[in-house]
Amino acid sequence: MPYNKPHPAETIIISRRFHLPNSASIDTFLAHDGYKAARKALDMSQDDIINEVKKSNLRGRGGAGFPTGMKWGFVPRQSPKPKYIVVNADESEPGTCKDRLLMEFDPHRLIEGCLIAAKAVGAHQGWVYIRGEYRYLIDIMDKAIAEAYKANWLGKNVQGTGFDFDLSTHTGAGAYECGEESALLESLEGKRGQPRIRPPFPAVSGAFQCPTILNNVETFCAVPDIILNGGDWYASLGVPRAGGTRLLCISGHVQSPGVFEVPIGFPMMRAINEMAGGLRPGRKLKAVIPGGSSCPVLKADECDLPMDYDSLAKAGSMLGSGGMVIMDDSTDMVKAALRIIKFYQHESCGWCIPCREGTLWLKKILTRLDDGIGVRSDIDLVGELAENMLGRTFCPLGDAAALPTISIVKKFRAEFEARLAQVQVPAGVSESLVRIHV
């Protein structure tokens, strides 16, 4: 795995051990503040831990951005049922490749985050659900977990505190939908990765119908530093209502793509131009997917903004998962739209009608349009069908498919029209005949 030295403009907190030699080993970890936060948390009260996380303004790094402390606070700690910790390491949002680094270079940080969360809600067992393609990371995590057991940071009576916590990895098997938390839980239980009816949310009824803290890898990884340095400190790194730093995965048409840690609110153009080395020579920025392919794309002139939840919402998009896809003026937006919908169609679990049928229909139309076959009203139809999925599907996958599609068709309509103009319709052949023909 290529990992560059940190860029000077980065604020390295959760990535601060990445560049250390043998960074994944427990020895390196312990030599660099490892498990100090867990040690501290083991002596803290549950409320104190949760309050610290609440104060930190840490928001879920998987994409939805739900306040983590609040989520932990929903766990009914008095419930007689066992509580569980589940790590969402099913990283599969196109454009996103940060959890890979966290698990590859600092697996013990994740274990430490889980341990703190377990203490916070009284959980004694947890699983790291890792996407099947990341087998080498499962091996790394398994090794780190074994080290942690050996050093008594996992298992019975952790560090003599009387607290028990077991953790194991769990492989996925190829399904984007399992990144959705309730689908992940179904998958964890050995079923098809189809989302559950919510409420109840996992905090109340999660893994095996027991209260469960389910967060993204990066979210758990942020916790040790919060405990160590205080929630206020973490909050101060970011913007109001969204604390700390996060990993940006920059990909696409930049000279030095990579994963960079920046405070929330970092300017998007600085990330592109400074950290990622800017665009290729002679190329101009055309569009940016700011946080994974589920987000509406931003046109070049919309990109001069700070990377925080509110600013992106104001711009009509989302901060998402941190997966920034940079597209320069060579990008074929019709192809981009097709590729994105092809993905969501492939990953649609099929549970609900609008997503199952909508994504397939859209794929069929966009495939045609990409070939230049179609009529102008087809372009409208794409937008309308995507709108008809929006807000009506069982889980967010429908919106994830619809939002980028709507934005591309709206913002780059001219490219679709130009594509259609490339195919010559013989004189006298009406639009309806073309329609029948296709």
Added chain:
Amino acid sequence: MSNPVNLTIDGKAVQAAPGTLLIDAAKQSGILIPAFCYYEGYSLQAACRMCLVEVEKFPKLQAACTLPVAEGMVVRTEAASAVQARKTTLEFLLTNHPLDCPVCDKGGECELQDMVFRYGAGESRFTEVKHHVDEKQWSPVVYYDAPRCILCYRCVRVCDEGMGVTALGITHRGAYSEITPNKGDHLNCDQCGACIDICPVGALTSGIYRYQTRPWEMEHVGTICTHCSDGCKTTLGVRNNEIVRGNNRDSTGINGEFLCIKGRYAFDFIKHEDRLQSPMVRRNGKLEEVSWAEAVKAVAARFAEIKAAGGAIGVAGSVHSTNEESYFLQKFARQGLGTPHIDHARSGDVPALIHALAGKTDALATADSLYHAKAVLVVDADLSQQHPFLAFQVRANVRHHQAAVYTVTRGPVREEQTAAKAVHTADYLAGVRGLGEDLKKHADLVIVFGDGIKGAAVGELVAFGDSLGIPVRYVCLVDYSNSRGAMDMGLLPELGPGYHPAAVRGMSLPQMAASQDLAALWVVGADPLAGGKRLASGKAFVVVQDLFLTDTAKQADVVLPSASAYEKSGTVTNVTGQIQRLKKGLNIMGAKPDLEIFGLIARAMGVDAGRAQNEAVFEEIRKSVRGYNVPLPVLATGGAAQAQPVNGRVDVLPDPELVRSAGDTLFTSGSLGRYSKILGSVMEAPGALYKG
């Protein structure tokens, strides 16, 4: 109930219990929110998105099937946004749905058609190629056409939750998802057809019904299934004097929508090629077809001779005949022919139970009790095989009320899947006693028992029930559609109607067969000489009324073709004592209902046994058979009236040795089953008790 929640649906003030789902609250107040996947009684899916409604203060449309009501909620089920959402969801749904409605069995009663009619767009914008896969046959009964499937998962749930079979699953993903049977390319299941009936579209179709008719060409006749004793209502689809299907989609009857393979498909015996359609009289050792007049005359003349000569006449009644027929038969026999020798094939010791419950009230369980009791104990019965509806009730009780189920059987049974405790033993009473401490914990209990508990054991079982200190109710299982009625009507040598001791104790069926002096044997819908048995009396004049030329009929002097339950009216009493009315669905040329035949013989003999007419006989039953004084409007409107037979001692108890269940499975039905080709075609899954 805690304080009701007040909400407004479509401008109407509505009250509902806390926790009620919006779709149910709307339904309770007469507002139907459309849905495909939502189905009352089964788990929630929220998959079809048809029930999206506008709820004030929610930014997005909400699924009414999963949203619990809340105080002050304001709902608009037909808001423009909701209607538009339905229109577009239907547009999505139709993209891959073949519009082959003209040749689809479901056409005319398809929920998708209805939904599109109400909410769909007037034109289709879909011009792409549809995804096609070929239709598959999963069993003689079940066909699956994946392109028509809208993936509402009703079939999966009814099979898993309703039937406890879990023979259907979902494979593949996304738009290519399909329903899949449990054995790769075919089904190994109850073949009940519940999945077909519950399918809102024509994705699952029945091998029996497909391509037979348009639904509007049928007459729908709600009657009672003639197979087991559970008394399910089946609605026969009759066209041109032929039954083309059975179902219970209107949910009337004690069974709601439940039917097993027999109720849904095993009506085909009526048109079996061996069906008798002409009376026959033995001449020169051979049965020859004669007219009804001739046959009746022959019977009446011979009966009169034997009666005059004081010869012994044995009468074997039927477990499929109506109450009216059984009552009339015993009355005709006892008063008209002057014979006490009346019996039928007994399959459960109901008299012993009634005797043991003397002095108790409300101790006989109904089908409904099995759904509401906190605990159910099944003793010596493979309920799912032998009493599929009762088993369905128990499963629904577990699902909806978390009832505790206990089983004491000699081998594994399906009820064990959800049982709190399952005991395998042939010493049923010992097994039952071992559960005493567990059973005591529950608020009430229903004990269902088979023929392994009979005679004195019934009394011991009831004594055990008394010792628990909780209300206990009982079901004594019997085999066939009117096994219970046959006993209630007094088709017993020891007991007359209403379990009154007979004036003279007659011979039982085995005694009749063994009697050297038997002068006549009149067999109505029974086969006492099955397997080629011979009467000890060589001179007996044998008369048989039946649908088929049974083993007994082959030895008969006169054979009279009788009508099946689907070809006549009258009442039957199910295993739990619920009286229901048969409704005639069709005529079979040449066959006559037993009651009509009795009337003809009585008239020819000049015997007055009352009017051989259903209403008149039933009126007499109401007056003279204890427990049958039931309200007529209930029956007339197709309801089930509860018989409360007696509440007192039965002074003469029949011989328990004569009680023996035929031990049918889902795919056998005594002598009738042999003539159902459909039952014979699906032999793959008899219950575990029947293996080997």
Added chain:
Amino acid sequence: MTFSPELEARLAKMLESYPKGRERAALIPMLMYTQDEVGHISKELAEEVAKRCGVTTLQVEEVVGFYTMLRTKKMGKTHLQICTNISCLLVGGDELWQHASKKLGIGHNQVTADGSISLEEVECIGACSWAPAIQTNYDFHHYVTLDQLDKLIDDLRRIQ
């Protein structure tokens, strides 16, 4: 059916990694790891895993049909997965895919006649910042060029 001692040990540990009575949770991991050894989810393997996890074979089928990494047919000795999702697409993922498909003469989820290589156009494999990326079995290859892919395929063909 029995597996190698190492796999058996892993499976035993796997079954203990979930709350009692929840052995079904081991279903997907068990399918993944046994598939690695057996090659694909044969009927026999499905039945074996069903037995070990206490589910029906239908429940195994439901799962196998859902997850793209679970395969009911035999794949090549090396399963070559080429990502063409958005980040890879922008930097030549599609060209890699076209090239491999043409060179091998096989399409999506097909296997070469000699059984050495199977090809799959995969969705995002989480290598966006190091695109275009491919996977050979579980190994990642980043910043892949057409020449590298060419050479890789030649090498893989030699592994029989």
